[in-house]
Amino acid sequence: MRTRTRFSRMLVGGVTLGMALSLSACGDDGGSGSSDGKIHVLVYGDATNKVEKAVVAEFNKTSKVKAVLDTIPGATYQQKLQTIINTPQAPDVFYNWGAGSIQPFVKAGLLMPLDDFIKDDPKLKSAFLPSVFNAAQVDGKSYGVPMRGTQPVLLFSNDKVLKDAGTKAPKTWDELIDSVKKLKKSGVTPIALGGGDQWPTLMWFEYLYDRIAGPDLLEKAVGGDKDAWASEDSKKALNKLKELVDTGAFGTNYDSVKYTDGGSPALVARGKAGYELMGSWYYSQQQENAKEFAEKDLGYNSFPTIDGGKGDPANVVGNTNNYYSVMKKTKHPEAVAKFLKLMYSDKFIKQQLAIGNLPTTTNTEKFLDTAADPKYARYQFDLVKKAPSFQLSWDQAYPQSASEQMHQAVQQFFNGSLDVDGFIKAMQALPTA
Numbered sequence: 001m002r003t004r005t006r007f008s009r010m011l012v013g014g015v016t017l018g019m020a021l022s023l024s025a026c027g028d029d030g031g032s033g034s035s036d037g038k039i040h041v042l043v044y045g046d047a048t049n050k051v052e053k054a055v056v057a058e059f060n061k062t063s064k065v066k067a068v069l070d071t072i073p074g075a076t077y078q079q080k081l082q083t084i085i086n087t088p089q090a091p092d093v094f095y096n097w098g099a100g101s102i103q104p105f106v107k108a109g110l111l112m113p114l115d116d117f118i119k120d121d122p123k124l125k126s127a128f129l130p131s132v133f134n135a136a137q138v139d140g141k142s143y144g145v146p147m148r149g150t151q152p153v154l155l156f157s158n159d160k161v162l163k164d165a166g167t168k169a170p171k172t173w174d175e176l177i178d179s180v181k182k183l184k185k186s187g188v189t190p191i192a193l194g195g196g197d198q199w200p201t202l203m204w205f206e207y208l209y210d211r212i213a214g215p216d217l218l219e220k221a222v223g224g225d226k227d228a229w230a231s232e233d234s235k236k237a238l239n240k241l242k243e244l245v246d247t248g249a250f251g252t253n254y255d256s257v258k259y260t261d262g263g264s265p266a267l268v269a270r271g272k273a274g275y276e277l278m279g280s281w282y283y284s285q286q287q288e289n290a291k292e293f294a295e296k297d298l299g300y301n302s303f304p305t306i307d308g309g310k311g312d313p314a315n316v317v318g319n320t321n322n323y324y325s326v327m328k329k330t331k332h333p334e335a336v337a338k339f340l341k342l343m344y345s346d347k348f349i350k351q352q353l354a355i356g357n358l359p360t361t362t363n364t365e366k367f368l369d370t371a372a373d374p375k376y377a378r379y380q381f382d383l384v385k386k387a388p389s390f391q392l393s394w395d396q397a398y399p400q401s402a403s404e405q406m407h408q409a410v411q412q413f414f415n416g417s418l419d420v421d422g423f424i425k426a427m428q429a430l431p432t433a
Contacts, residue, residue, distance in 0.1 A: 090110075100400065154277075211306040
């Protein structure tokens with residue numbers, strides 16, 4: 001999966017809510033509140049739309065009620081969705097990130113629980129990996145069907161740089177610290193970090209917390225238990241992270257480096273850094289921007305284990321998938337249910353794999369050899385399939401309104417302007433609804 005999905009959540013923050021909605025539609029305007037006799041499917045506008053257009057065309061071959069694909073350019077998707085979600089222009093079905101991204105809509109009574117759909121067609125749930133499907137549940141009810149590809153966060157590396165420094169990708173935290181010291185001694189930045197974007201830094205918190213405290217801490221915190229952030233496990237995770245920063249692992253100017261402009265990936269590709277922690281889209285990005293490096297020296301591994309931690313070493317964090325959710329006031333629920341069935345069809349899976357996405361259906365495995373890069377696709381799929389927990393990125397698990405405060409706290413802890421207690425207080429102050 002490419003960076004486009006991740007970027008969307010970070011760029012929307014600067015977009016004004018009052019911006020005029022500009023839909024690039026394949027048909028007439030309408031939506032769940034319209035009477036045009038169609039179902040409108042609203043998606044994030046990017047290159048992946050060619051698969052979504054093909055699915056709509058496939059659906060329309062046999063459905064009496066036709067589907068229309070509407071798109072909003074990625075950088076403005078989230079904010080523009082909010083401007084129409086409770087208007088007559090609302091779609092019947094819309095793209096989202098599950099969890100915190102849909103929680104406000106669920107609480108406002110706008111979304112349809114999919115329990116009845118699943119009762120009529122159990123495969124709408126059973127055809128997907130549980131750790132991914134469950135990320136679109138709110139208060140025990142299902143509100144989303146996975147529709148693109150999974151994006152686990154991996155520890156990428158320049159294996160030539162590691163070899164030249166006399167080290168290798170770490171399996172444990174102690175090995176990571178040792179590797180950092182060797183890389184630093186060899187004259188390179190051990191770990192590239194696009195701290196100027198803030199969200200790449202968050203990935204380090206997500207894995208440290210999961211490895212030390214397990215997934216329950218975040219689940220409690222998102223549920224409103226502010227004491228979770230003040231737990232001993234929370235403090236232990238923060239001190240581990242401070243230990244890593246204090247070794248000089250990220251250099252000294254990471255706050256002026258960005259991922260979004262290609263800065264941090266270039267450090268790894270050009271041999272100026274050893275590692276970068278990033279979502280799985282990083283692989284295809286390096287193939288596009290630094291093809292020779294990607295083919296010869298780009299490595300990828302799971303996050304190191306931590307002795308005494310409560311989290312299962314097989315747990316992963318990242319973006320579980322994207323989802324289709326359904327508006328409660330759709331006039332065509334039967335047609336919508338039929339449309340959602342296509343999300344686990346063999347044809348859809350193969351189309352997604354062909355463009356580099358990794359669907360999270362139970363039938364994906366038999367088509368992995370048709371992927372853009374079969375070896376990498378299989379590695380990711382096995383990682384996600386075996387994961388007891390797939391923790392959603394914190395800024396997706398929390399409501400969108402919490403993102404800016406969260407990112408600031410993350411950046412300030414890394415650069416030393418917030419200590420452990422200050423970070424805990426900042427996280428306790430985040431809105432949870």
